Amino acid sequence: MKVVLLSEGAMVPKRVNEFAAGYDLFTPKDVLVNPGRNMILLDISVELDPQTEGEVRPCSGFSIKGMKGYSLNDPNTEKRFDADVIIGTVDEDYRGIVGVIIKSFEKEPFLIKHKEKIAQLVVKKYVGTPFEIVSELTTTDRGTKGFGQLEHQ
Numbered sequence: 001m002k003v004v005l006l007s008e009g010a011m012v013p014k015r016v017n018e019f020a021a022g023y024d025l026f027t028p029k030d031v032l033v034n035p036g037r038n039m040i041l042l043d044i045s046v047e048l049d050p051q052t053e054g055e056v057r058p059c060s061g062f063s064i065k066g067m068k069g070y071s072l073n074d075p076n077t078e079k080r081f082d083a084d085v086i087i088g089t090v091d092e093d094y095r096g097i098v099g100v101i102i103k104s105f106e107k108e109p110f111l112i113k114h115k116e117k118i119a120q121l122v123v124k125k126y127v128g129t130p131f132e133i134v135s136e137l138t139t140t141d142r143g144t145k146g147f148g149q150l151e152h153q
């Protein structure tokens with residue numbers, strides 16, 4: 001796969017080892033996360049393998065402990081902040097800047113420093129067959145049961 005680094009600080013997505021499903025995604029500079037929804041641009045554009053898509057996913061450490069960052073009035077003390085990565089899809093034909101969507105539940109902005117691992121990109125094969133309209137589906141043991149044990153008609 002190919003990557004273009006669009007700024008001096010941009011980082012190549014990297015798997016931590018050969019067993020990692022995801023390529024870690026890093027901040028290309030210090031970035032400010034505002035309350036609410038944010039798009040953090042990674043300053044990279046990518047060309048994925050044919051028939052694959054990239055899933056931008058959270059890292060579990062941040063999901064459970066909060067995102068690593070710094071208060072603006074205390075920029076030397078690393079803290080955890082209540083903010084989550086929202087899952088996104090990078091299409092095979094997308095050539096724009098890859099971004100990570102972060103929703104912050106904090107009341108104040110906070111800073112994530114350069115080179116911080118903020119998300120991971122899992123590249124997967126996708127199935128592109130179209131949906132065919134039919135009047136009936138094949139039967140299964142589960143049938144319509146889903147969402148716990150709710151029955152749907």
Ligand SMILES: O=c1ccn([C@H]2C[C@H](O)[C@@H](COP(=O)(O)OP(=O)(O)OP(=O)(O)O)O2)c(=O)[nH]1
Nearest residue numbers: 056086087088089090091094097098099100101
């Ligand atoms: O977390 C994300 C989500 C999306 N994208 C980029 C890549 C993706 O190929 C493009 C479009 O995303 P998507 O297809 O999900 O957006 P859409 O809302 O369906 O609109 P459109 O495709 O018209 O832009 O935005 C990212 O860089 N990061």
